[in-house]
Every structure is written in structure tokens, then in C-alpha cells.
Amino acid sequence: MSTVRRHNKIELNFWVMPNAGFSTRGILDDFIREFELSRPDVRIKLEVHPWSLAWSRVMDIVKGRNTRNIPDVMQVGTTWVTTLSYLGALEQVPDHPFGPREHRMATSIGDSSPFCIPWFIDIRVLYYRRDIFEAFRIDPILLSDWKGFSRACAELKRNLAKSDRFSRIVAPLGIPGQKPGVLMHDLAPWIWQAGGDFCSDDLRETNLNQAPLLQGCEFYFDLIGEGYMPVPNSALPQGNFFTGHYAMQFSGSWPVDTYLNPAWAYARPDVAANAGVMPLPGGPQGRYTFLGGSNLGVSSLSRNKEAAWDFIQFMLDPSRSLKHARSIGALPARLSGMDEIFDRIPEAKEVFFNSFGYARRLPRFIELGSVEQIIYKMGGRILSAIREGTYTHKRLHQEINSANNEIRSLLSIHRYGTRIAQVAA
């Protein structure tokens, strides 16, 4: 039973992932207390589930293998939306009080699904060190396109090797994210910029063996192959651009209120004072960046959907949404109020706001999870080749071809959602 009445109170289970690491609970507790004061008839039970367990726990509920602990309100990652909607695990967003879907889409950035409402978003931009660029007389304008970006990386590598002043810097470019590998969304912007995608527009055909995709992957893996970015692995030190270990890094908005704020306890003054923000370099077929984030939705098994939507409405109030996004280092999904985040860094504001215009999500097909895994494994093999010194474009193409075959073998006869028909009443 998802919702229980205890001492005449409705108890809502609220499932989230650790959006702010170990501080997640503390951040949300304040909002929950405020809601409970305004709705004395409702008690919110917050559960923080690690990403790797959260999906599996949600699927156990869908499969009927967990019938006791069911969320009423749940955080829904952007890559989860399609599958969960397809499985009927999410309740459709009511027009009242959220307004029609078109209205929601016009006033927010993020998911346009009828089954959830964007909560917060993240978008990738390029951070660079102005002082390093100035010291080595590299014009940041080079970072505008692929060719210039590669040239800037080469210049940085050459100059950093003989620089004592920047001895803390280990490589020109830091690794985006914390996973010891290359994720689908690390590769996606470069593939889009080369004019490709992971699947056809109608989402029915997944094909990695296409020239633009190969070109995008070549560009990204060459950055590692040329030694501009270290090979991601679990043994790497925890450092990143914001800890002063790299001259550049693709990242989201989270450092704006933390590492780039000199008043923040752990901010490095040299980084905070010298960090510049640029859009991702544009590719041969345009400029794209990755849009991620999370939504809030109501489980279709919730016994108290009305109270659940009330709580979501409360959480999505513009001022709360902004406060929450700032607390976890993300951007609110609502356009209103976002300016405040960038008050201190107008340059970043312009870059972020412009990026909304060309930000894309990963393609939304039901088996995205399977394809993500195959691509992650493919990335692992390419990184091994780089480590072993056997990386070439030919090898890269072979690995992409092999991943493509694996995807096709898996999906050609296992496509979900294309052949569904009730054959019996």
C-alpha cells in the first residue's frame, strides 16, 4: 500500500535520488516541513535511493515484486520517462492545477512528457581558465568551433608541459562527470554537432554506423587519444577543473553557486577569479549541447494522487523550485526566476541562456537503457585501446561497428512498443 493514513494523516512516500549527495535529505527536509505546516493532514515520508538502486526498485514495483513500499511522488530522470510512461507506471499530469501540456512546455525547459513535470535541469557548457589562456596567449575565441578547440588543446598541452606557474594542472581538459568511462551523453553533443544521432527521427531504427556519428566519436575520443583529456578510470584522483587541476572542462551549472563563488568555503580563489564560461564548440553541422535533469511524477499505484499532485505543485512553486535547484547546483526547470542564479556571473548567464536554444535530450526510445550500456562498454574498449597505444580511427570504427551489431542483434527482434496489440479481451 503506497499511501497510509496514520493518526488520521495521509502519508505520502516521496522517492528521490541523491541530487545533492549526502545533503539531499537535509535540503528536502526544509521543504517538507513547510509543506506539512501548510497541510497538517499530510505527512511526507522521504526516501533517498541511490541511482543504481532506484531504477531497480521502481522496476520491482512495476513487476509486482514489491507491493509494500511504493512511492506516491517520485523523481523521474529524463531517461526514465519514456519507459515508465510506456509501462503505465506514471499518472498523467492533470490540467488542473498545472495547466494544459502546451502551457507547461512554453513556461519550462526540460521534459515535455504528459506524465511528469520538469523539476530541475542541467545543461553542459565549457569552463576555461582565463589566466591560463592569457598566460599562453591563447585566444578563447578558438573555443568556438571544433578546429579551434583542438588547436587550443594542443597549445595548452604544449605550454603546460613546460610551465612551472601552472604545475597543478594535469591536463588541458578535465573529464566530464564522475563515471570512470564514457557515457552516451558525453558523446551525444559531438554526434549531434556532426549531424548525426543514435537513431532515426521516428525512433524505430538505431544505427551507429553512419558518417556523422563516426565523426562525432572521432572528435571526442581524439581528445583523449591526443592526451588533451586523461583516460577516465576509477584510479584517477578526485580533482577536476574547479579544484584547479585542469585548464578546461565540460560541465553543468553546479559550480556557479559553489566553486565559482569566492565566498563558498571550498572554492579555490584562483579558479573562482579566473573561470570563464563558453558554449560547447560548434561542429560542422551546428551547435548542440546535452540537456539533462529530473522531473516529478505521481506513481499510478499511489492511493492518494490528489495529495501527491498538491505536494508537487508546492515543490514547483517558482521560488521553491529556484531555491531547491540552487541548493543542489542545478537550474530550475521554470524559466522565471532563473536570472537570480547568475547575478554574480552575467557572462555565464548569457552562455547558459543561449545554450537552452540548442540543448537536446537523448533520443527517447523505450530501450534507451540497453543502448546506453552497449555504448558504455564500447567506450570502455576504446579507452583500453588508447591506454594500450593501439587507438586509431580504424579501431574506433571497428568498435562502433561491433557495438552497432550488438545493438541491432538485440533490438532487431526485441523492439518494444511497435507490435503491441491485445489479442484477447
Next chain:
Amino acid sequence: MTATRALLIYEDLLRRFQNQMTSTQLGVEGAFESGFGYLSSRLKLENAALFWWDPQRHCLSMQYALHDGALMEGEEEIVIDDASPLRPLVEQRKPVVVSTGRPWAAFVPLHIGVELLGAVRIERTHPLPRGKVLQSLPPLNPQAGPGGRIYPFLEDIADVFSIRFHQLMRDEKHKKRTQVLQAGSEVATAVFERPRLRDMLEAVSRSIVRNLGFDRIRIFLVDSEKSKLDGILGLQIPDMLLDLTGESFALKPGVNSLVDAVLSSKGETHVHMVGGRVVYVPIVVNGQVIGCLAADNLLSQQLIDEEQMEALRTLTGQIGMAVLNARLFEDIEQQAITDGLTKLYVHRYFQQRLKEEIDRADRYSYNVALIMMDVDNFKILNDSHGHLMGDKALEYLSQVIRGNIRRIDLAARYGGDEVVLVLPEITEQEAWLMGERLLSAVKKGILAGPGGENVSMSVTMGAALYPSDAHNSRDLIEAADKALYWAKKNDRGNVCFYRTLASSQSEKTA
């Protein structure tokens, strides 16, 4: 505080720790989260981390870290070498305090019998406030028990957590075994209670998905005449039935992994795993592959384990036999309801289906048309060209009918040269068009007589509509029969509707 009271408080702490772990349905991680979350709040232990023991690499690898009520993935690895202070933990499964200062840190082993499964690290950075009852409890005080149990508290929580862990593993194993047995029992019931193929496979698929926890199951059967693998049906979470009709693959190497699994099975039930989340289990009966069962977890991404594969392998044996039985049953049933010459349904089956269609028409408020026809001058045809020619004419007529009616229509041999059509969900105009189309198609056919001469044929039809012309199936047959009788007398080679006949009669009466 008396020693007895202290012990009572301590026992209460352990009991609550144990209760917290049993209150969750979220597996080992859930037990760790609730149990150590509770201890953290009571004992001001800021951090706890769960490690799995990797005997190959001789290291403890962190799975999850718990801090401030939040559980997160961890990435720490601790290699246990000769110099490691954690050797007693690995070798003797004893708790180890690795730091007595700040932070105070200890590892407690997680084990079943002598087998080490992992460890939990607990840390406390800040000292407990003075005067707190719990701090003074002897088992919590590291100085309290020299000689024997140096850290009784750590040993106790290690034992409690290990026991809970053991229980969870045992419960999980038991649950899986029960589910496999349940699936086996349900499949056996389906095999006995559902003689028809699709019915039986639907029940079997539902049982497998529900009990064995797959995202989806699909069943394909071999068409050995056409050398292809035909999709029959499937079922996916949450209880969505899939129609795989028309999903066919040629049985040639390299077509896809499913076909390859069937071809490579060589008459044995090998389980073929693809990428950890898809399995194919060929359905083998008497050394012959008659189909394949494909199960996958492509939506949930959950890995398919050995027990699930073994259960599938066992169940496919039963499914194979059931498929053969169902096919045999359906063949016999088909023979019993099909006319040998025309391959149309027999009179008895027609009567049964007509009643069913009329019931359905009542329920959903639609029309049912009944067209009754017979071959014009059938006796003359038989007498002048022989009875084989008569048979040929009936065969031809049934062929024309089968090629022109809809999937939902039913054609039956009513008797002799009379054939009936049951046309549900149809208007009078549509029924008339259908009749005209059949009349025209029959007329176009020229049959070869025994001497090579051309023999033409035609039919006459009488039609009636339910519910406008009749109140039940018997009346409907009678109405169509009357219309046919009238047409044969007055308008041979055409279709006559009972309504026009009835209205012309009432005009006459008037």
C-alpha cells in the same frame, strides 16, 4: 545506572537495530540503510559504508555509503595485504577498530558461517555528549572488556547484521524457489486445463512473467514445412498481451540471434544468453526443435540469473509437450467442425457459432446477416457431368467464398449443395454488396467438365438480417431459407433479402 538497566537499554538498542532491518522489503541494501541509519541516529555514528569482499582480488570494495540518512554509491577499494590492519577481519571474521581517535572508525564483518561476504565500516567523528546514557553502556565502551570480547558491541552488531543478511539471502532463495514451483504448477495446470494452443500459451506466458520476474516473454513456433519461425504470442509487464502473428523469421543462419539459437540447438534444450538480459530457450520435443521461448529484461535492465534460466529450461520441456497436445487437439477439433470436401465449417458448428454471434450482436448492438445459397441446377450438373463434377463445383464455390469474405465472417456447408454465410457487424447494404460480389465471382469461373468441356455455374442467395428480420437464430435461418426459396422460384442467380419478400407479401395482403 545499574548494570541490569544498562544491559536492558543495550538489548533494546540491538533489538531495535534488528527490527529496523526486518522492517524493509528492499533487500540487503535496504536492511543496511534502515539498520545502520537507526544506529547512526542513536549513537551519532556519522558514516557507515557497506563493502563486498572480492576473494579473487583480495579486496573490500565499497558498494554504498550512508551519511545523514542518505544512501549513495561508493567507489572505494581496500586491498587486504599482509600489512593490512584488517587481516583479522578477513581471516578470523572479527571486528576491527582501525582508528580510536577522531574519527573513530571500525569495520564489522559480514559473514555466513566461515564465509566472509563483506564488511560494514562505521565512523564517528564527534564525541558523544557527556552524560548520555548510551555512552556509559559497557558494551559500547571500547575500554570495557579487555581479554574477552574487546568490542562486544561491534561483535553483536556484526552478528545481528550477518544473521539478517543470511535471512535475506535464504528468504530470497526460498522466494525464488517458491516462484519457480508456482510457475511449474501454473504451467502444468494450464497444460491440462487449456487444450487450445493460444489459450495455453497465454496462461503459460502470464505465469512465467509473473513468477520468474521477466519483463517479457515471447513464444515462437517452427513451421517446418515453410522452414520458418513464426511468432505466436507474448506477454510483457504489466500484464500486456502481445500478438506476434505475422512476426516470422526464415530459419537460415545469420537472420538474427533468435534463429541462430534455434538452429544451433541441434535438438537439445540449451539456454542461449544474449548480453545478460535476453535468453532464448529452444522448445525441444523428442529431439526435435518445435519452437523457441524468448525472455528478456530489456526494460528493467535487471540481469537474468542462473535460477531463472534453469527454471525456463525446465518449463520449456512441459511447454513443448503441451504444444504438441494442443496442436493435436486443434487438428482433431478442426476435423470435427470442418467439411472434408469444401473445407467449410459443418452444420453443427454453424448452428453453435450463429447463436454466439447473435448473443454478441445483442451485447454490442450490431446486425448479423445470414446468407443462404445453393448451386443452381445442381442436380442437372451431377446428372449430366457426373457426381465428381458436382464435388468440383462445391469445391470451387467454397474457394470463391473463402477468398471474398472477411476474417470475422463464417462460411459453412449447410447440407447438400447449400452453403451459409454468417456476417456479423454488417449493414443490409454491405451484406447485399457481399452477396453480389460472390454471385459475380462464381459466375466468372468456368469449370472443366470430364470431357474437357466448359461448364459454367451460378448460385442463388437468400438473405436475412438479425435483429430486423428475426428474433433468434432459428427464425433467422428460417427467414434466409424463405428468401432463398423465393429467389430460386422467382429470381434465380440473384440475392433476395427477406425484408423485401416480407414487404411485398404484406403489400399483397394489404
